[in-house]
Amino acid sequence: MDLDQQLQELIDHAPADGTTPGIVQTIAPALKLIAAQLKHLEYYVLQTLDQGWVMTTLSNRNQPNVEKNVIYAFPTLKDAASGPNSPKNPEVIVIPVPVTHILFQMIAMKLADSVVFFDTPGNLASGVEVKRTDLQNVIQLQLQQSQAAPQVPPDIA
Numbered sequence: 622m623d624l625d626q627q628l629q630e631l632i633d634h635a636p637a638d639g640t641t642p643g644i645v646q647t648i649a650p651a652l653k654l655i656a657a658q659l660k661h662l663e664y665y666v667l668q669t670l671d672q673g674w675v676m677t678t679l680s681n682r683n684q685p686n687v688e689k690n691v692i693y694a695f696p697t698l699k700d701a702a703s704g705p706n707s708p709k710n711p712e713v714i715v716i717p718v719p720v721t722h723i724l725f726q727m728i729a730m731k732l733a734d735s736v737v738f739f740d741t742p743g744n745l746a747s748g749v750e751v752k753r754t755d756l757q758n759v760i761q762l763q764l765q766q767s768q769a770a771p772q773v774p775p776d777i778a
Contacts, residue, residue: 622662624653627721645725651763655751656720660740664694664723665701668716674726675713676733689734691750694723696742704745727753728760 622630628649635642667675674692681687695701701715727736730753737748
């Protein structure tokens with residue numbers, strides 16, 4: 622599923638409350654912008670049986686009081702199974718998730734500070750960190766631009 626198809630799926634499955642599908646459609650370009658910078662269309666995340674994503678708390682070596690919660694997104698099932706916090710616990714499973722859906726979920730996950738996307742199979746030493754605050758800033762900018770855009774009537778011709 623390409624990025625546009627992923628975004629359309631998010632829009633189609635948004636709650637039909639009269640506003641959420643429109644909001645998802647409005648922020649879709651921001652999600653696509655960030656997703657396009659990553660190498661895979663789908664990543665594997667660790668999930669508990671109650672469907673919560675597994676978060677890892679990292680602390681700063683120089684400042685042990687500074688911590689952040691991250692979610693790891695792996696390029697392959699094998700990497701997810703062998704990576705940090707691999708599912709040795711029978712309560713944890715590995716699931717494939719479209720990249721735009723990971724980003725969209727991160728918006729709502731108040732406890733998650735970032736997602737670390739491992740882009741190179743077999744290499745879990747370096748990844749691309751997408752901070753929730755950075756994603757929120759890009760989305761906020763997108764929302765401001767969409768509100769500032771003049772509304773052209775559909776029957777302008």
